[in-house]
Amino acid sequence: MKLPSFEFLRARSLAEAWALHSDAGGDAVYLSGGHSVVPSMALRLQAPSRLIDISQIAELHGVELQGETLRIGAMTRHAEVLANPLIARHAPLLSRAAPHVAHPAIRNRGTIGGNLALADPASEFPAAVLAMRAELEVMGPEGRRMIAADDFFLDLYETALIPGEVLTAIHVPLPPEGRVFGFDEIARRRGDYAMVGVAAQADMSDGVVSDASVTLFSVGVTPMRAAAAQDALEGAPLSTDSIARAQAALATDLDPPDDPGFPAERRLQLARVLLGRVLTRMEAVQ
Ligand SMILES: Cc1cc2nc3c(=O)[nH]c(=O)nc-3n(C[C@H](O)[C@H](O)[C@H](O)COP(=O)(O)OP(=O)(O)OC[C@H]3O[C@@H](n4cnc5c(N)ncnc54)[C@H](O)[C@@H]3O)c2cc1C
Structure with missing residues (x-):
């Protein structure tokens, strides 16, 4: 389907992006x-009169160590998240999540900033940054x-961003020695x-x-922290018993949507099975 007509403008700086956004009186989106x-415009889910391309703004680029954190620029594309050695070493949940995000063609263009700003509840990166306690x-x-x-x-699709604000970067605290990680998902097709x-x-x-x-993720309107499952793991070895306690605790943590095609109890059962699988395979960065 053809897109509705719109004005396309490229911002070269954050100040220019804010000004272009403000001038449009709320009828603009960043690109x-x-x-x-673009797919949501093609499907007529939105029809902003102005698209502001922010891809050339310097502050949104680069992956670098900054003191005790790894700063990942918002324009870092999914394919680079997958391949970047600093991310693999210091933010391994993102590297492990990336192969599950869509297909190579989308990973070559999609950006981590756009993905987080969109806040799709079925998306991988939001849950990864939440688990890594990123800022x-x-x-x-x-x-x-x-x-x-x-x-x-x-x-649902709502973040703490104020209209006009730009997500510029993700700061991941550097992991200490001995930290172990796990990530997995169940999808109908790869x-x-x-x-x-x-x-x-x-x-x-x-x-x-x-x-x-x-x-x-994909268990509610936002990525969810499983606080009761976390408590069940604290202070004990990662064992069959502690993992079973964490799995049982998900009944406290989650209240999944009850869809006729995918009942809440089935989603909760899948979550229990997947949590058991992930906790059994937790490993440190090699
Ligand atoms: C066929 C298909 C399959 C997909 N499968 C998956 C999948 O399995 N998992 C998954 O996670 N995603 C999936 N996606 C989504 C894909 O990862 C998107 O690229 C991503 O979610 C959005 O990133 P983007 O850079 O393209 O953002 P854009 O489309 O450019 O923007 C998305 C939204 O965020 C806003 N925005 C963008 N950047 C910023 C910023 N820096 N600051 C503030 N606001 C900003 C925009 O205004 C817009 O509202 C899929 C997409 C397609 C088309």
């Missing part, structure tokens, strides 16, 4: 990879804000959005878990 904006750097005319991933995803997904990390000290962080 990064375009792999969600999101956003910049607007009022200045720069750092938002904890736990406070960023507010509702590359499809997940029916259920899990991202997890935990610190191991003398064989005992501390600071477990477990998140799920």
